[in-house]
Amino acid sequence: TSRMAKMLGFKQFILESSMPKSKAHQERRFVKLLGGGEPEDGDNEAKVAHEVFKKTSGVKPSKVYDVTKTGPKKRIMKNLGVETPNEKDHPHDVIFLHNGKPHGISLKLGGSTWSNYGRKAFEGHDEDLHKKLNDHWDNHYGKAQKIKQRLIPGSKQTKSDLKKSVRRTKVDNSYPQSIQKRRELAEHGAAQIHTDHFNGLSIENKKEHLNHLLKKDDTIPFSVLSTKTKTMQDYRDMSFHKQLSDAKNITATRSGTNIRFHDHDGNHIATAEHRTTHFPLSPQLNMKLPE
Numbered sequence: 423t424s425r426m427a428k429m430l431g432f433k434q435f436i437l438e439s440s441m442p443k444s445k446a447h448q449e450r451r452f453v454k455l456l457g458g459g460e461p462e463d464g465d466n467e468a469k470v471a472h473e474v475f476k477k478t479s480g481v482k483p484s485k486v487y488d489v490t491k492t493g494p495k496k497r498i499m500k501n502l503g504v505e506t507p508n509e510k511d512h513p514h515d516v517i518f519l520h521n522g523k524p525h526g527i528s529l530k531l532g533g534s535t536w537s538n539y540g541r542k543a544f545e546g547h548d549e550d551l552h553k554k555l556n557d558h559w560d561n562h563y564g565k566a567q568k569i570k571q572r573l574i575p576g577s578k579q580t581k582s583d584l585k586k587s588v589r590r591t592k593v594d595n596s597y598p599q600s601i602q603k604r605r606e607l608a609e610h611g612a613a614q615i616h617t618d619h620f621n622g623l624s625i626e627n628k629k630e631h632l633n634h635l636l637k638k639d640d641t642i643p644f645s646v647l648s649t650k651t652k653t654m655q656d657y658r659d660m661s662f663h664k665q666l667s668d669a670k671n672i673t674a675t676r677s678g679t680n681i682r683f684h685d686h687d688g689n690h691i692a693t694a695e696h697r698t699t700h701f702p703l704s705p706q707l708n709m710k711l712p713e
Contacts, residue, residue, distance in 0.1 A: 474647055475518075475527065478654045514644055526644030527654075536692070537635055537709040547634050551619045555705075558615055562608035563703045569600050605698055609679040612696040612705065617681050620674040628672045632683060635709050636662055636692060650713075662711060665691045 514526030530536070541559065544552040620631060638644075640657055647654040666672075669685040681694040695708045 474652050474654050475645070478645075517642075524642045526642055528644060528646045528657075530646055530648055534710070535708045536711050537638075539635070539707040539709075541705055543635075543707045548619075548631065551616065554615050554619065555612055558612055559608065559703060559705050562604060562611070566601075566604050566608070566703050569604060572600075605703075608703060608705075609696050609698060610676075613676050613679050613681055613694075616694065616696065616707075617674045617676040620681070620683075625669070625671055629666050629669065632662075632666055632672070632692060635694070635707075636666075636711075660711070662691055665689060 515529040516527040517524050518527070541556055542552075544555070620628060623631060638657060644657050645654045646657055646660065665685055669691075671686045672691065673684050674681050675684070679696050681696075683691045683693070685691060690712045692712070693710045695706075695710065697706050697708065698704055699706055
């Protein structure tokens with residue numbers, strides 16, 4: 423009967439949903455690209471990547487992988503014979519094969535985040551700054567927790583519930599004033615600590631500092647594609663490499679949560695943003711390149 427068929431279909435759906443995602447399933451967004459086909463309607467980023475790459479390089483990729491997710495990225499790159507120290511350092515959203523050799527593409531919107539770090543941004547690279555920032559966040563986290571307990575007594579709300587409620591109030595700027603003030607103090611304070619620390623470094627350490635935040639793993643060659651301007655350039659040709667190499671001095675200037683880094687001629691190299699993602703606190707350091 424049709425009812426029985428529907429029940430069997432639903433059970434099959436549940437079974438398939440509970441199974442590990444196959445590589446083919448994880449690549450479904452780009453399946454139309456296999457063999458040089460076209461992306462599906464509505465898959466705008468894939469369409470842009472496909473068209474710009476063909477226009478820039480004059481060739482079609484022979485096989486395309488969607489590697490946005492870290493897990494599939496690690497496995498697919500290993501299958502392609504690419505072994506790298508840390509798969510999280512790869513900026514690739516797409517990896518294609520041409521003449522049997524892998525090449526990555528990083529999809530970026532105009533002004534989008536280039537690198538994203540959490541509390542361990544400077545661990546093992548600058549222990550002094552790492553401690554300063556983490557002491558700062560710990561101090562504000564403790565105070566934020568007290569505000570949370572006062573506003574939301576008990577423990578009925580889960581972390582997910584709390585995140586949803588805070589995101590919702592953020593849209594219409596209806597955070598309680600105590601939350602607004604605590605976030606501002608925490609974010610601006612972190613940006614100021616970072617700014618002061620950076621400006622006290624030698625020029626050699628300033629270059630090393632920014633290289634750490636901006637450098638990507640280029641074990642395999644990759645291009646950075648702007649989905650806003652529909653242009654693509656090789657990672658090794660990006661301006662920050664030469665700017666850091668030629669800089670006689672680099673200055674950090676804070677404006678709110680943002681820190682802008684300029685060379686001795688006033689050229690903008692990059693911007694760092696210290697922000698929290700939800701209340702009480704979840705600190706992030708986002709790096710952006712000039713548009």
